[in-house]
Amino acid sequence: MSGPNTNHDPVPVAALDPEAIEQAVQDALDACAGATDLAGLKSIRHSHQGDKSPLALANREIGGLPPGEKAEAGKRVGQARGRVAQAFKARQAELEAERDERILVEETLDLTVGTPHHRLGARHPISLVTERIEDIFVGMGWEIAEGPEIESEWLTFDALNIGKDHPARGEQDTFFVEPQDGGVILRTHTSPVQIRTMLERTPPIYVLCPGKVFRTDDLDATHTPVFHQFEGLVVDEGITMAHLRGALDTFVQGLFGEGIITRLRPNYFPFTEPSAEIDCRCWVCQGEDARCRTCGGTGWIELGGSGMVNRRVLASAGVDPDRYTGFAFGLGIERSLMLRHGVADMHDIIEGDVRFSSAFGMEI
Numbered sequence: 001m002s003g004p005n006t007n008h009d010p011v012p013v014a015a016l017d018p019e020a021i022e023q024a025v026q027d028a029l030d031a032c033a034g035a036t037d038l039a040g041l042k043s044i045r046h047s048h049q050g051d052k053s054p055l056a057l058a059n060r061e062i063g064g065l066p067p068g069e070k071a072e073a074g075k076r077v078g079q080a081r082g083r084v085a086q087a088f089k090a091r092q093a094e095l096e097a098e099r100d101e102r103i104l105v106e107e108t109l110d111l112t113v114g115t116p117h118h119r120l121g122a123r124h125p126i127s128l129v130t131e132r133i134e135d136i137f138v139g140m141g142w143e144i145a146e147g148p149e150i151e152s153e154w155l156t157f158d159a160l161n162i163g164k165d166h167p168a169r170g171e172q173d174t175f176f177v178e179p180q181d182g183g184v185i186l187r188t189h190t191s192p193v194q195i196r197t198m199l200e201r202t203p204p205i206y207v208l209c210p211g212k213v214f215r216t217d218d219l220d221a222t223h224t225p226v227f228h229q230f231e232g233l234v235v236d237e238g239i240t241m242a243h244l245r246g247a248l249d250t251f252v253q254g255l256f257g258e259g260i261i262t263r264l265r266p267n268y269f270p271f272t273e274p275s276a277e278i279d280c281r282c283w284v285c286q287g288e289d290a291r292c293r294t295c296g297g298t299g300w301i302e303l304g305g306s307g308m309v310n311r312r313v314l315a316s317a318g319v320d321p322d323r324y325t326g327f328a329f330g331l332g333i334e335r336s337l338m339l340r341h342g343v344a345d346m347h348d349i350i351e352g353d354v355r356f357s358s359a360f361g362m363e364i
């Protein structure tokens, strides 16, 4: 017996052995099923579908088969590769679905969780009202003038014709800067800015002087030791009380509304002569409700003091009283705010709680 003719007799190719192919398919399917995530699946894919995988090698062997066997071997290998590809595709789809599911759970936003809440700040209503008042006078062509809060006694009292025996000079109203007889105080009103302005400028003078003032009052619902005033001063040739009235009417209409008028009542201030208390028509009841809570049924609301600048004050500030006349007025800003917005308690204005301020909005 002759041995096999190795040149001509077909030798079974191990890689194409049906069992070997089935084994390769089985290995691939097992590996696929064993992959627990997409990265794992990707890492084993090459050994079962890559160029050097058993099935790829088997595929390559088909070319060397006798023509009669090619078709069958091709079919077998093709089907095997198809099953493996199918298995990978299916596993891939499964793992992708699992991943998507997991992401949906893990990355869900819990909209019920509270976020850190940062309350927005708000400008204080004293600043807002001050600016509104300034705008009204600037609209009439006036300028804003300011002075220091720590002021000389001379500018605060003497130059304003407030004699040594005036109650406002007594210790009960005035904060003194030590030493007590040093002539330096915290200003008790904005009127010293009148004197500073007349000393610094020559008429015509049309200024509004807003600012903080200090008095030794205890804090309660209607008083505070630190509050705000605005002072008006006009000095020009031929100024009369009619000009004062016109300026005040324009002011109250700008702040409280169209048609609101003022009333001047005789009064006394050392720095004005004649002097008058300023009232304005109640903008809530217009004088028609005897039980109105804003004006107490009087129909008028007291706003502050005013008058024609006293000749002695003009002279002490270096202004010729024979050539010039002037008017002045002084009003409290807290009072205007309380009246305009119905704020009942001073504590709300001075405590600085943003919830109070934000109720006035963010007017800029």
Ligand code: DAH
Pocket: 188, 189, 190, 191, 231, 232, 269, 271, 272, 304, 305, 306, 307, 328, 329, 330, 331
């Ligand atoms: N300075 C006064 C006060 O604080 C207010 C005042 C009244 C100012 C009459 C004036 C004025 O300019 O003419 O109580």
